[in-house]
Amino acid sequence: MIYLVLAIVFSSGVFVAMRFFKRFNLDNHQALMWNYVFATVTGFLMCGRVDTVPELVGEAWFGLSLLTGFWFIFTYLLITASTQTSGVTITSLSSKLSVVLPTMAGVFLFQETLGWQVAIGIILALVALVLVVAGGNKSATNNNRIHWWLPILIFFGTGTGDILMKLNEQRNTSDDMSFMIAFIYMISMLFGIVLVSCELICGKSKWQNKSIIGGIALGVINFFSTFCIFQAMRYFDNVVLFPIYNIGVVSLTALIGWLLFKERLTWKNYLGLAIAIIAVILISTKL
Template identity: 35%
Template sequence: MIYLVLSILISSSLYVIFKYFERFKVDTFQAIVVNYIVAFVIGYLYSPVKLPIAEIPNQSWFFGAFILGFLFITIFNLMALTSQRNGLSVASVSGRMAVVIPIIFGVFLYNESVTIIKVVGILLALIAVYLTSVKKSSDKIGKSSLFFPALLFLGSGAIDTLLKYTEVNHVSEENVSIFSASIFGIAFILGILYLIFQLITKNQKINTRNIIGGIALGIPNYFSIEFLIRALKIEGFDSAILFTINNVSIVLLSTIVGLFLFSEKLENRNWIGILLAVVSIVLITVV
């Protein structure tokens, strides 16, 4: 349980870091690319298995790590694009509501038991995520602009689903760190290729501020994935329940941090969402 709590706390801190990126005018994409190499180095050094880098492609979990690395960098860019075209609230809801995808796969692929009360809790959690995330009544999705939010929804769900599948079938306890590191390493390689393209075509420059931002992001980002994977390995803890608690708690904690640390204003439906989030967690974990 401690791994899940740590994953929630660290994942929530990432939103705070992104908020400060905006305040200190850090180029988010450049920082993200730096963050990936930082996360890879930490994971590689932290791993109890001292596997030569050249041997990583030969591991049974490498294909899953490669797809996840691709999804990490792709979904990040898609999130930015959705935010620009549809608004921050739409992007936030599309990504967080995707928790329903690994829940469904967990029930059908791994025969995870879900009681009626837990189903109610999961449904309340989805409603809570929506109500807590949407902060501007003016943010609406037009009929012709569903494409990017739909892709973001599917991509975010695919990350959690593939993470669970690869962890169950290919990743042993001692390989968690090197597996996590490999995901970030692959994301870095793909990200640096795209960054080089941007530097050439758009005449951009890399500055120290973006590198420092990437280092500050990379350390907690690595451990957020490390602890989530270790939480998924807890015996008797269904992934449907774990992903719901993880997702809703991050939304809840991030909202509270935004309220007190950045003086963000909440609408009545946001407060209702917070209340439903608490109720859903109680139903899923206690009842």
């Protein structure tokens, strides 16, 4: 249970860090690149392990981790584009509603059971996520034409990412989880370096030293968020883990926004949080 709680805390910290990125006008792509740089360094320092190329390629999770590393940064780029065109509310909602995909994958791919309490809890969880996220301030991009294909891609992208994490966890037969996570982040880092380099060469952005500081903060938080969720997967089924995790992140982020950034909660937010508590209780009957 402690890993699940820590995963919720660190994942909420990722959203808080990104909020500060906007406040200090950081370059999102450069901060993302440095995030993966320091997440990679943190992971390799924790495991204290260096494999040769043959040993690395021989790992059961090697091929899948390449796809996962690309998928991490690909999904982030979709989220960035969707935020600018469809607004924060629709983008966040699409991301969090993706809890349906790993939950259903737990039933159809991993032979996990789904009792009636959990089924009702999942339905209430989706209702709670809609109320908590959509009940906030509307995005300032209402004048722009909404590109519905981006939120749809984010829905499938985020959900697929969660499923890939579960598959990687199952293929990792050793206890050295931090090494695998560090390698996944290293792949994301390489894609990030290519992206930022192309933007700098083409003159689409200018180098920002302050993005390094933001990347350090986000990188450490991001690594421990992923590390804790991987550890939690060893103790919980998907049908239990991901609904509680997503509800917890949305609820805690809303609370932090109210306390730290003085964001006002609407009646929909409060109703969503109440329903979320009920959903967690029902889903927890499987624990």
